[in-house]
Amino acid sequence: MKQIHVAAAVITDGTRVLATRRNYGEFAGGYEFPGGKLEPGESGEEAIHREIREELKAEIAVDRLLGTVAYDYPNFHLTMDCYLCRLLDRHITLTVHDRAKWLHPDEFDTVNWLPADLEAVAWAKEALHA
Template identity: 60%
Template sequence: MKTIHVVAAIIEKDGRVLATQRGYGDFKGGWEFPGGKVEPGETEEQALVREIHEELDARIVVDRHLCTVDYDYETFHLHMSCYLCSLAEEHIDLIEHTQARWLDAATIDSVDWLPADISVVEALKDQVL
């Protein structure tokens, strides 16, 4: 089974985290933490900064590693490194997503998370929210 190495940004602001709804692909409509594939020669942090700029036209500061999730989807294995981040500026533009929501401890379960992201939500409940 093919392994895909991705990074995800858990962008924090005022006790809330940013969730985005996919606007494309097999998982269109599902909610996730934004991010994407790590390209050859990139560090995870570099990939995260690049992906968030491409997906949200936003600049972030990568603060610290939160967790790593390994999840088997039907056609591939996902290896996802998740980092707590903050916005370097307030600007966000949804380029590849249809919606975004800021969620706190009371609302974190209000969206339909993609399967791999459910583990990240649990880590957030234990460590952050």
């Protein structure tokens, strides 16, 4: 089975997290934490900084690794390193997603999360209540 390693940013403002909606591929319409594939020789933290610059045109501070999700999709195995992050400024520009929402923990179930992101959603709730 194909193996894909990605880094995801669980971006918080202290009370909410940022959810982005895919507008491409077989998972179009699903919400996810922004991020993407690690390039050869790149660490998860390096990847998440690069991906957020590419996807949101923004800079982030990485607070800590929340955990790593291992999820089997029908055609590939996903390993996703999830980092708790903060935006360094409030402005974002979507480049690969068609929608973004800031969600309070009690609103997390109002969007259709991609299956691999569900474990990270639980970690985000814990992080916001810590």
